[in-house]
Amino acid sequence: MNLNLYGFGGKWIMVDCGITFADDSMPGVDIVLPDPQFIEEESSNLLGLLLTHAHEDHIGAVAHLWPRLRCPVFATPFTSALVASKLEEAGLLSDVPLNIVPVSGSVTLGDFDVRYIPITHSIPEAHSLSLKTPVGTVLHTGDWKLDPMPVVGDATSPDPYCALGDQGVLALICDSTNVFRPGNSGSEQSVRESLENIVSQATGRVAITTFASNVARIKSILAIAEACERHIVLVGRSMWRTVHAACATGHLDAATELLSDVDAGYLPPEKLLLVCTGCQGEPRGAMSRIAFGDHPHIGLEAGDLAIFSSKIIPGNERSIDRVQNQLATSDVQIVTEKDHFVHTSGHPSRDELAEMYAWTRPELAVPVHGEARHLQEHAKYALELGAGSSIVIRNGDLLRLHPGPGEIVGHVPVGRLALDGRKLVAEDSGNLQMRRRLMFNGLIAVTILLNHEGALELPPRVLARGVPGTENSGFEGLASQKTDEDIRALPRGKRNDDDAIDNAVRRTVRRLLKPLTFGRPPIEVDIIRMPSNMTGATKRGMGHQQTVKA
Incomplete structure (x- = not known):
């Protein structure tokens, strides 16, 4: 992802504002953005954001970060069209001064x-x-x-x-x-010729996945479809967004017939050429959904051809392999840049x-x-x-270009933000750290129900979710029994002390876990104390409604 700042006379301009995609180490997160803390604090001196082109690693963070920057944005017509669609989706189009540069x-x-x-x-x-x-x-x-x-x-x-x-x-x-x-x-022209040769020999469906922003490749594929007498079907929202912007700005022929995924089922397989998102194995990308049978309208089967017309971005190897192996189990032929000139x-x-x-x-x-x-x-x-x-230079380096020779003269705060749900959080936020820990270690939740005298009303409820080594081990039942015994063994004064009970439960659970796993799963202890005026029926109902803190 790209975010560059140039300063002169106390004023700044920003060049590009992009995203990168999260990997498996950030479960639940799709995109990562640069943290603009430094320039956010200097936003009154930020003269504008200039965009060099419309790839996601250069424009993808504009809609997310503009509310922190609140500066004019400058881009050429095609780039402006894509940025405008993102701003509209974020409800910011009327707020952002988006200037079109010829x-x-x-x-x-x-x-x-x-x-x-x-x-x-x-x-x-x-x-x-x-x-x-x-x-x-x-x-x-x-x-x-x-x-x-x-x-x-x-x-x-x-x-x-x-x-x-x-x-x-x-x-x-x-x-x-x-x-x-x-x-x-x-040259892209050479790729077009190679792809046309491959597609012309295919007898079933052909699905080509590439970066949705690669308009040159999309234009090549449109020409190939015409030469091979196939109908173009666009699959994936970002693919449609790019094509609409390219048609609106004259870079693609707006008269070209483009079919939706719904239309694909009404055409003979040998007449289809699918242009799909998901070339990096993204779980929600079109190619991944097709491969795993999750797409509502399109599937690939034996005799069909899947072409990955893109490079493998470092870090995405496992995701791409997963999709390609799933396609292979359906006897779909797979072509990549490793074995053919397709990128x-x-x-x-x-x-x-x-x-x-x-x-x-x-x-x-x-x-x-x-x-x-x-x-x-x-x-x-x-x-x-x-x-x-x-x-x-490294991220955050302050490089002086004049006067004198180029020299790093300081460092400004930098970092990465993750889009967690609809909220931007620090990459090392407590929520994300806990999610990583849960991903590798699972979770143990213990619920303790005590009466007003500190005595157990019901045996402790122990739930182990995703904890390595605990499946079919009888751990939950044993942990409930041992926790019950250890709490009853506490002096009455300590049974009225939530911290003492919490510590006792954690010691017991960790002791029982030690022979089962090398991990240290989070242990959540929920202690519920009932007032003295509760009826027996209410107590029983409460016992059945124990909650788990996650």
């Missing part, structure tokens, strides 16, 4: 003269940003590649980049994703990086958009390509 347009915010410079990527209207200030120009590349035959938009022109190099680039903030990959990233990256390989550095000739190279090893390699490679110097 392709190759410009914006002036305080001392920042911002120019949008087109560059090829896998999505329409990707732009680098030239940030001109009174002391120099910074070039923020955004995500990019150099595709000589792009499916969406025009090939990248070197002219504006060379012009910047002639004027002098103080710092190049550049994509590092494919710095280890030699040569070029490849090309939207990020620059080494030869493309070399071209960018030759065009711009920066004084300072600042690698971004990659893991630590990518940033380190890019910093070394930039020096080989003629950059005056290079520096590797």
Whole structure:
């Protein structure tokens, strides 16, 4: 996910505001966002949020974080269309000043003269940003590649980049994703030709899953469907959202026939081409629901073909494997980037990086958009390509670009937020920590019902849920018996002390757990004391309604 801040004269601009997707270590959470604490406290000095393109890791957090920032937002038409749909869904569209910047347009915010410079990527209207200030120009590349035959938009022109190099680039903030990959990233046109060859040989249904924001791939698939005389069925809400935005802004043909998942059942299998979300194995993605038989309208069976037309994002291997293995159990043929040419990256390989550095000739190279090893390699490679110097920054580093050489001069608070239900919480919040603990260790709940004299009215109720080693072990019954004995053995004074009872119950439960499991499940003890004026019937009813704290 991306969130970048540039400051000059006490004022700030933000470039991009994206999300990433949660992994298995965060049960119940789908997305993770950057914590904007620092700039939230400086929001009165935030001049605007500029978006380079419409991928989720660059725009996905706008609707979630804008209420904390409350600044103008700037984006090109296609990006604005997708952001607007998210803002509308969040009930914020009328509140957010969303400014549409023309392709190759410009914006002036305080001392920042911002120019949008087109560059090829896998999505329409990707732009680098030239940030001109009174002391120099910074070039923020955004995500990019150099595709000589792009499916969406025009090939990248070197002219504006060379012009910047002639004027002098103080710092190049550049994509590092494919710095280890030699040569070029490849062309989307070549992927289209390879996919068409595969689809043309299929005899049953064909389901292609890709990133919903990859408009270039979607456009290729639409052309393939026409060439192979198949009907396009879009499956997944985000796929529809992207296609609607692309049609509205002229990047896809609005006259193209697009069918819904409901329509799929009325067409012969050999005439279907499904375009699905869920290429990373997301449980609620269309491909996962189809694979596990949870989709209400679409299924795949023996003789059908599933194509995963995307790269595997590190950390998603298990989720993707789970979906692909489930498809395999139904004898669905599976094609991936590992065995066929069905995906090309939207990020620059080494030869493309070399071209960018030759065009711009920066004084300072600042690698971004990659893991630590990518940033380190890019910093070394930039020096080989003629950059005056290079520096590797980490999240929260405050990098001074002028005066003097680039130098890290401080650090600002950073962190990650999780969307837990409808609420943003810290990634290490107590609720999420407890959920992780429950995921691995389960939960034990003990309910104690005492009368006004501190005597047990009923045997303790012990529930073990998901605790390793306790299944079919008789643990609950034994724990109830031993807890009963230990409470009755307490002196009367301690039976009137909730803390003493709580400690006794926990000691007993942990002692009984020790031979069964290595884990330490949370133990919730609920002590209920009844007033002296309760009737016997009320007591019995209360005993049957014991509650469990979770």
